[in-house]
Amino acid sequence: MSTSQELPLAGKSAIVTGATRGIGQEIARRLAHLGANVALVYVSSNSSPTALSMVDEFRAKGRQCCAVQADLSAGDCGEVIVREALEGLGVASVEILVNNAGIAQMPAGVEEAWLTRLSRIMHVNVRAPILLVQGYFPIWDLRGIELSICGSSIGSRLNFPGYGIYSASKASLESLTRTWARELGVKYHLTCNAVLVGPTATPDAPDSAARAAAKSLATAEKTLGTPEDVAEVVAWLSGEGSRWVNGDLIGSHGGAFMM
Template identity: 40%
Template sequence: MSSTARLAGKTALVTGGSRGIGRAISRRLAHEGALVAVHYGHDLTAAERTVKEIEADGGRAFAVHAELGVPGDADTLWSAFDRALAEQGADGGLDILVNNAGITVPRPLADVTEADYDRVFAINTKAPFFIIQRGLARLRDGGRIINISSVATRVAFPAIVSYTMTKAALDHLTLTLAQELGPRGITVNAVAPGYTETEINPTLAIPEIRRRYSEASTFNRLGQPTDIADVVAFVASDDARWVTGQWIDASGGAHLGV
């Protein structure tokens, strides 16, 4: 745990918190002193691994299971969260909500099926909407909502059009909620990664794609999950108390010249 422990006494929930960017966010928030609920949809092994890594670093965490993109997913998530939090001996309050869980449909418009469209919107847009709606009673005044967006919403990217649409919707939700929740001292921001090296992106094993994605950044490298987690940790902290309604580019300057 960090000696400064900027998030000591805080409770955080990270959806999709067991792998990739979510795992890095979970570990970083715990390193800052937060008690972290590591949500997972299907991979219990990954969630348990993340919790053990956090505990080995001196932090506190617990796993929460709920499949997203199905009817009642938000209620299922919060019920699981409440039960697990009670087992931790903590109250039912929440300070930091990170909506990170999401899927990609890597198809151009002509190839997207109705089933593809419905699933990507159910997980990437509908789920966070209702997770926030159902969670507001738990979120303490002065809390933080952080939505993980994508740099793809500021450039044309036909290959993932349905995915980009879901993130653009999340961006607008971020803006609206920032205004609505401001009187409670709650900040709402979106953090937008670019090309990031995670285990769930198989295209990075293709040398030409890896090179092209790296060259998109002004730093000529792929982002690491920790690059994103560091930005999220800042937004979650009191240092960012005067920042709300913002779309924060965490892409390493991807496509600045496009």
């Protein structure tokens, strides 16, 4: 029989956005490995097979799991995701919210009007997390400590050319994180922190030349981080060991940015 030490997140439930690929996928896997039930949020129907496969994988480990397809640019995405997560997991409250999903630029070769790109990035990276937090309001009084973890980027601090809108969106998310920690912490027994992610090897990472240049940013090792590296930080923030951490920015970038 597994002990509480082996499964420190047993009895807790989580919503993870962008959960079917890259960093989000490893975050979801790590939380489930530590005992949490997980609602996997994804956008594109192309990700449905992956989402359903992950549901089977997690249920085989004894976890409750569900897949929620949602348009993060829609005005009702927060209430839809929270409602379907509660129904899919069969729970009254979800203790862990991981706002991982985010977009930067269009894929190479795809043209997009500047105003369209501005709207798309800000809607997904900033408005969607706001709507998700608002979607929690009806259930926050039901149980104890709630946790919100927002995915940020060193781009908010290092300001890479060509990524101005993306950098602004992540800086906005960090400001929201601190505001939520102060505004909602006492009222809802909530802790809210952001993870500052550095260059990470994922399928969506930049081309090989950009990856090679990014390796020089890290000071721990001259290499890219992995999704597992980020997932470990998020898992720690999701557990009792971080209960006194609130409104903070936790780096997962190998020393690429030092505050």
